[in-house]
Amino acid sequence: MAKEKKLVEAITSMEEDFAQWYTDVVKKAELIDYSSVRGCMILRPNGYAIWENIQKELDARFKATGVENVYMPMFIPESLLQKEKDHVEGFAPEVAWVTYGGGQELPERLCVRPTSETLFCDFYANIIQSYRDLPKLYNQWCSVVRWEKTTRPFLRTTEFLWQEGHTAHATAEEAEERTEQMLHLYADFCEEVLAIPMIRGKKTEKEKFAGAAATYTIEALMHDGKALQAGTSHNFGDGFARAFNIQYSDKDNKLKYVHQTSWGMTTRLIGAIIMVHGDNSGLVLPPLVAPTQVMIIPIAQHKEGVLEKAEELRGRLKDFRVKVDDSDKSPGWKFSEQEMRGIPVRIEIGPKDIEANQAILVRRDTGEKITVSLNELESKVKEILKNIQKEMLEKARKHLNSHIYVATNYEEFRDIVANKSGFIKAMWCGEEDCENKIKEDTTATSRCMPFEQEQLAETCVCCGKPAKKMVYWGKAY
């Protein structure tokens, strides 16, 4: 019993210290381990399996829109990185440089990719000649490196896993369409699969990607009221095409520059899942990404027929990702572990249940206990998993909606930042000076100009000049 207590006690409560709660969950649920390499983490089986489920589902959605996967080198020669001015300025300070290879100093140093725009552009310049070669809709799954000063598991690490899509189009219209299409694909995925509602919008000039003409973003609200940027989609216009000379001969026989996009999501999504759904017993996983959806825990498993029955139920639930915990730990310990790991449904089955031809199903998200006749086990499990998925999204949406505040003047704005946590909707004049002032005064940043604009006031919340856009502001991870 001492050990069982320890497992549960070891988590700081989220009300007491949210950051420590997060770190505890990440470690106790065995999602990651720290490594000997500064700022890099080890993704353990429980963590990596979530990423595999994200990959599988996202990849299928990409392919359904015509995207194909490729793999580009992990190194970028310095001269290639420097071809697009804004891009190199944005990334050069945070890259890692390879200077020696095969025992010799390299004639030109290579950076470990922080992102692969430059490699894709170089490639596209080679393979695109005619309008017949367009569009190119390529994506890659890989890891990238950005030298971060302070790191947190999943949210900000020196190396992280991601996908990066890079497309080339004949026209500006097509590029814009693809940029927005992928943003909505991301948001739909997050809502339908991760049960995380998203604010969809455009970044301000200040916050856009290095080298992009426009950056779109999806922003989520964590349990502590802080915002998390969950995915971005960039329209590059023909800026990179001009820098890398990516031209095609059009139907009219004229040489034209292509228009490009890029879009990415990362293992940061796992951080979002933890911080949106988790509770003081640990992780809570939406069924669609849970590596294990159902954990069967035999009660009094030494008694005749119990383990056999547990195995029989497992066999019957083969349409789900299901396991039996037949280790020699006590049931209480197993419950704690299953809760810590966020497994959506627990099935308790003991001698009395067997006698009554029933099992106890326990929902991880609500703790609700449901007695189910074994005759309808499969259909009940299916129904409960579906309900959990749906209700987790509803709960998260309720949390989001109840943490969006409106400020029409700067006093209100500062008051909300000081006393509440969440998003603040407020009007903005369009000037970077106001973004800077707001950040300095409050640490809140402009998260996005949402697609769904409202006219909350006539004037900028900061400077009082005429307002141009409604912006979501917030403190962010």
Place this chain on the structure above:
Amino acid sequence: MAKEKKLVEAITSMEEDFAQWYTDVVKKAELIDYSSVRGCMILRPNGYAIWENIQKELDARFKATGVENVYMPMFIPESLLQKEKDHVEGFAPEVAWVTYGGGQELPERLCVRPTSETLFCDFYANIIQSYRDLPKLYNQWCSVVRWEKTTRPFLRTTEFLWQEGHTAHATAEEAEERTEQMLHLYADFCEEVLAIPMIRGKKTEKEKFAGAAATYTIEALMHDGKALQAGTSHNFGDGFARAFNIQYSDKDNKLKYVHQTSWGMTTRLIGAIIMVHGDNSGLVLPPLVAPTQVMIIPIAQHKEGVLEKAEELRGRLKDFRVKVDDSDKSPGWKFSEQEMRGIPVRIEIGPKDIEANQAILVRRDTGEKITVSLNELESKVKEILKNIQKEMLEKARKHLNSHIYVATNYEEFRDIVANKSGFIKAMWCGEEDCENKIKEDTTATSRCMPFEQEQLAETCVCCGKPAKKMVYWGKAY
């Protein structure tokens, strides 16, 4: 027509220049492109999709044996790499070193992983305490970097994709069992899925992995009679465990060292597929790994109903990976492209076929044309794909078996190397001196000591001393 000729003419015939044929196929089938990064290649959609199919099938086979996936950092601190003496000696000369990060010189340089034994050992030392924590059966899919002087697409590149499995066990017996289990899993996969027959055996001391107690290998024979090492599985004994202090307390409460294995296969397998199955029209893909299994090519597609019929057939063949080539190229050009890309089955459908309620199916591997009634299209396609898969393995096995020679003395050995191409079976005394002499005299190396040993002679083929093992020798990629 000029352009069509070009596509076909552009391939050197394999009899004329096998190396050039290989390079031509790799480029013309659009598997790879060269990049601006020395020794690194770009995997294009046609190439990467083969790797995806390999991954999917291998990953499922790994998981069926209890293996779980993880992800380790791509960097290894120099001090960590140096912990196991033989290992660092083997890899240090060919690694790439990161010396700058975030604008500053690093206090300790980091190598880009050439393989991750050291990281896994460091991790295992952290997470393994008790016999209850064993075995650990972890694998990762990633890319690794080895600074190669001369490179060839898929066969030897500075960066390549692979999987690396790393396991830790309580006993030496379990580790040996897992080492051999994974080798056979690899060989079965290659035979069943890639249609490439394998010689299974053990490497000599000279050829074993840096730091391993024993290395097992699967060796394939390419069309030109050269050998290709397709996968290896290593038993580390407790060597790494001692270097990294990976101990567990056993049931008897004593501290013991774990026993470890590692095993890997790489994108090199794609090179093997090309060189075993390809012909002078290009790539020939086994159906089970072909990204597209069936290409429907409409004939006279401008005529009424032809494209509609092609689409209808595609819909009916949804159990297969099927495409319609409705581009504005000529049918002849499309045939050449489908052949170059190695798509196993082509379906030709034109107005006359539609009238006769039939289609022409053409096998890529044999060129055989089969007229099929549209009423039995699905079952015929299924049957033909199955036959192709089976007969490609049989053909490759016939080629392998007819290129294995026996030498009982050194004169025979040298004569075979000089005048034939393939494997040479010959007895060996077990001394590295003889391996070195044979390599110097003939450029042939010991490929493996096969599990199925034969007593071909009493004496070593090189020095005449008593023989200990039968060895497969050959020139290798």
